[in-house]
Amino acid sequence: MTVISAAHELLDGDVYIDLRTSLGLPLHLKCEGFNFAGSIKIQPAVRMVEAAQRDGLIGPDSVLIESSSGNLGVALAVIAASKGMKFICVTDPHCNPATTALIRAFGAEVVVVDDPDASGSYLAARKAYVRSSCARNPHHVWLNQYENPANWIAHYENTAALLAKDFPDLDTLFIGTGTGGTLMGCARYFREHRPEIRIIAVDSMGSVSFAGAPGPRHIPGLGASAPMPLIDPALVDEVIRIHEVDTIHTCRRLAARGLLLGGSSGTVITAAAQWFAHHGGATRTAVAIAPDLGERYLNTIYNDTWVGHYYSQDDLDKILETS
Structure with missing residues (x-):
């Protein structure tokens, strides 16, 4: 049990x-x-959040922000709701409508980046948005699933x-x-x-x-x-x-x-x-x-x-x- x-x-x-x-x-x-969270992404999401908390990167005023095509965004939304944290998911038009609805249902904010970068990449455009957001707001914490061990x-x-x-x-x-x-x-x-x-x-x-x-x-x-x-x-x-x-x-x-x-x-x-x-x-x-x-x-x-x-x-x- x-x-x-x-x-x-x-x-x-x-x-x-x-x-x-x-x-x-x-x-x-x-x-x-x-x-x-409905996917395998719950595992790395939990590990990344716990590592950031252990390293002192997440404080009481922190807002998690992450680029995601869907599943990791849902996982972080679940964790944020479970731990009483704020979360912003940065995604793009390819994300399933049901996924964005799920993320919002857990109380997180969803930002849809509509314009790809000059090479046509939504991924690069999403990451650029996250970097810009973190530069503007010192409370924003990017876990960076793409490079986080x-x-x-x-x-x-x-x-x-x-x-x-x-x-x-x-x-x-x-x-x-x-x-x-x-x-x-x-x-x-x-x-x-x-x-x-x-x-x-x-x-x-x-x-x-x-x-x-x-x-x-x-x-x-x-x-x-x-x-x-x-x-x-x-x-x-x-x-x-x-x-x-x-x-x-x-x-x-x-x-x-x-x-x-x-x-x-x-x-x-x-x-x-x-x-x-x-x-x-x-x-x-x-x-x-x-x-x-x-x-x-x-x-x-x-x-x-x-x-x-x-x-x-x-x-x-x-x-x-x-x-």
């Missing part, structure tokens, strides 16, 4: 789904959405350690890549403790997290328009990039079987399916980390009108025919 006294104390439900029944994949899916340390100490305990025969691990916190925390842990495990990073087409040409991306969560400082490609065995249409297809296939998962989760599962198609029985025990659940994507990847707006009619027909 788990008993908590504050919302931010519930971090990991330790729930796995065996996808052999639903998708025919020899894969266990580690579901990270069963907490009050507490981001990956949370996953080194929690996510990876739990995986090692639950799967002593683990040999292949699929991890989505956003800021790189989950990926680097798990990669560092297993490189130190079980270096034989294959670490497969999952990225979105159009992301430059592992070099490559930038391109349009409409599903928030994974990928980045600029290299992420936390990521060390040398710790990764393989990188798989996924088209967003394939992400949507996978999410809808799972929803048709009663499993409503988020875009980041659908991307990771798609990558695992493609890897198995090429490698067959090259693994004994494989796990994929599913960062989020699907409720906040109801108006986007589960909505035909939204899909039709951002993708071609052929893409929409493919999704509708095969879901």
Whole structure:
């Protein structure tokens, strides 16, 4: 029995789904959405806030401010509400409407940066807004998820350690890549403790997290328009990039079987399916980390009108025919 006294104390439900029944994949899916923030981002958010409090960076008049495409913003909103703090989430038009509504419901302020920078990057524009805000207001505290070591340390100490305990025969691990916190925390842990495990990073087409040409991306969560400082490609065995249409297809296939998962989760599962198609029985025990659940994507990847707006009619027909 788990008993908590504050919302931010519930971090990991330790729930796995065996996808052999639903998708025919020899894969266990580690579901990270069963907490009050609805995603894996609760772990680094708690760690970053606690580290800042311990280091004296957060005082009674402090206002947390952070750039986020969605899930971390919700996590920090939960923590701020739980701890009686103020929080400003700086996001952009790609953030799901349900996500911004959630952040506001927890009492936080949402700032939507509508204009990208000269290179077309909303990420750079969001970070520029945060820097400017901190320069104007000395009470504003930027945790900076993009460079904060507490981001990956949370996953080194929690996510990876739990995986090692639950799967002593683990040999292949699929991890989505956003800021790189989950990926680097798990990669560092297993490189130190079980270096034989294959670490497969999952990225979105159009992301430059592992070099490559930038391109349009409409599903928030994974990928980045600029290299992420936390990521060390040398710790990764393989990188798989996924088209967003394939992400949507996978999410809808799972929803048709009663499993409503988020875009980041659908991307990771798609990558695992493609890897198995090429490698067959090259693994004994494989796990994929599913960062989020699907409720906040109801108006986007589960909505035909939204899909039709951002993708071609052929893409929409493919999704509708095969879901």
